[in-house]
Amino acid sequence: MHKYIMVLKQYWQNIFVYRVSFVLWRFRQFLSSLMALTIWTVIFTNQEIAFGYQQKQMVSYVFLVTVLYNIISTTSLNDLTGEVYSGKLSTKLVKPMNIFLALGFQDLADKLLNIGFVIVESIILFFIFKPSFIFPSLGQGLIFLVWVILATLIAFMINLLFGSIGFWSRDSWGPRFLYYMILDFTAGKLYPLDILPPVIQKAIYFTPFPYMSYVQIQLFLGRLKQDQILPITLSMITWTIGLIFISRKIWHKGLKNYTAMGQ
Amino acid sequence: MKRFFTYLKIWKLNASNTLQEFFVNRYTHILFYLGKVIRLGMSLLFLYLIKDQISQFSDYSPDQVIIFFLTYQFIDLFAQVIFRGVYLFRARIIRGNFDFMLLRPINPLFQALTDHPDINDALFIIPTTILSIYIATTLNIQVTLASLLMYLLLVFNAMMIATSLHISILAMGILTKDIEGLIWIYRDVMRLARFPVTVYLEPLRFALFFIIPVGLMITVPAEVLLNLTPAYSIWITIATGITSVWISLKLWKWSLKKYTSASS
Numbered sequence A: 001m002h003k004y005i006m007v008l009k010q011y012w013q014n015i016f017v018y019r020v021s022f023v024l025w026r027f028r029q030f031l032s033s034l035m036a037l038t039i040w041t042v043i044f045t046n047q048e049i050a051f052g053y054q055q056k057q058m059v060s061y062v063f064l065v066t067v068l069y070n071i072i073s074t075t076s077l078n079d080l081t082g083e084v085y086s087g088k089l090s091t092k093l094v095k096p097m098n099i100f101l102a103l104g105f106q107d108l109a110d111k112l113l114n115i116g117f118v119i120v121e122s123i124i125l126f127f128i129f130k131p132s133f134i135f136p137s138l139g140q141g142l143i144f145l146v147w148v149i150l151a152t153l154i155a156f157m158i159n160l161l162f163g164s165i166g167f168w169s170r171d172s173w174g175p176r177f178l179y180y181m182i183l184d185f186t187a188g189k190l191y192p193l194d195i196l197p198p199v200i201q202k203a204i205y206f207t208p209f210p211y212m213s214y215v216q217i218q219l220f221l222g223r224l225k226q227d228q229i230l231p232i233t234l235s236m237i238t239w240t241i242g243l244i245f246i247s248r249k250i251w252h253k254g255l256k257n258y259t260a261m262g263q
Numbered sequence B: 001m002k003r004f005f006t007y008l009k010i011w012k013l014n015a016s017n018t019l020q021e022f023f024v025n026r027y028t029h030i031l032f033y034l035g036k037v038i039r040l041g042m043s044l045l046f047l048y049l050i051k052d053q054i055s056q057f058s059d060y061s062p063d064q065v066i067i068f069f070l071t072y073q074f075i076d077l078f079a080q081v082i083f084r085g086v087y088l089f090r091a092r093i094i095r096g097n098f099d100f101m102l103l104r105p106i107n108p109l110f111q112a113l114t115d116h117p118d119i120n121d122a123l124f125i126i127p128t129t130i131l132s133i134y135i136a137t138t139l140n141i142q143v144t145l146a147s148l149l150m151y152l153l154l155v156f157n158a159m160m161i162a163t164s165l166h167i168s169i170l171a172m173g174i175l176t177k178d179i180e181g182l183i184w185i186y187r188d189v190m191r192l193a194r195f196p197v198t199v200y201l202e203p204l205r206f207a208l209f210f211i212i213p214v215g216l217m218i219t220v221p222a223e224v225l226l227n228l229t230p231a232y233s234i235w236i237t238i239a240t241g242i243t244s245v246w247i248s249l250k251l252w253k254w255s256l257k258k259y260t261s262a263s264s
Helices: A002-017 A019-043 A055-072 A080-086 A099-129 A138-167 A173-186 A198-204 A214-220 A226-257 B002-024 B026-053 B062-095 B098-103 B108-114 B119-138 B145-176 B180-192 B204-210 B214-225 B234-258
Strands: none
Touching (some): A002 A019, A002 A099, A019 A099, A055 A138, A080 A138, A099 A138, A138 A214, A138 A226, B002 B108, B026 B119, B062 B098, B062 B108, B062 B119, B062 B180, B062 B214, B145 B214, B145 B234, B180 B214, B214 B234
């Protein structure tokens, strides 16, 4: 375990070499959250209820999704395609470590760092917009925690798949850009998905994206019925297992294809 | 005039080179294009859902809010088409390739700003502008010929401000060797102007008008088009446009004197 802790520390050290870049990155996330919360506050200025939500419910939703999305989403693997294509991956492969665990700890380091900043940003946003929410029961809290862990795994596996593109091509930014565009609108980051027309909602539920923030916040706010919890849990488990299987399969296929010259 | 045509020819050559690069990575660009279509589609869907649910958005009607968004869409996209080269500037500074730009008998600022036009956005801006004009004609808004002409003048002024911001970012790149954070901050601040920036709280609102003046670039022109009283006068807006270009050019010249080749 010690060596994986070292991976975690090394990631932090690398980030702090370019600490201004990291702070600017967090500032951009903060601006995005500020915009979403402002817009929703303005929408409710002249009316109590819109889209089936009261103002407090909507502000709480956007506030919570802002926090959670920052925790679940993964950016630490964004450079993986380049590492694989350029052959830099070799330095990781020759080390006596499980590559998936090493990447997992790298992702954990990124999340812990982001969480630190998210807490500070959330305190500022909390005092500006004053969201109100009732904390869920212990049982629901545990389900929430399990769903967050599953969502984190789903996000990690999807990013691993994008990283695997590097075994065949250096260019993963096209599919990655498309993924982020779709994710922005289908994970419930800017608005809850139940304000969308039913046809679009149904289509979105065929993807893993609503399980990457939206359902967790709906559970937290008590907007899910008891009979919805089991199907959602099963869907999330299916997506997680499916993505683990697919990403491992593709990674191993890619490794057989992998050559790293001149490193 | 001869000088203008020379530079136009150079720009065409650069655009032609970028177009060839575009076709080499055509499948990636199709995905980028698709992503942009989805982003625009979902943003418009959101605005129409708001229109369906509420009658007033701060001091504006939902139809007027759509005009703010369409103005943002055009100005942001147009700046991307022209100034995409700015995103590549950091690599040029770090690798020392900027030296080659300085050696050529062509203005280095012109090269750094425009040598890599965004073909993807150029292809995207044509249908989206047609779509925007069509959407605008379906909205319940009050537009006169005078307000339209003034709007076009202010959009031109917004381009001047966008140019000055990109020049300033290049200058900061020379001084700090790191511009990626700044350019993306600019893009994110621009995104705040998808909605009228008068809705934001102080001191953010002031910053959006006078520090990174996206309010003067997008909110004021849209307000003028809609025959609303603009948040700041047209003269302040135009004066800011002219002053910002002047300051950014001074900054650029000063930063060039500080330039030391990073590599060779």
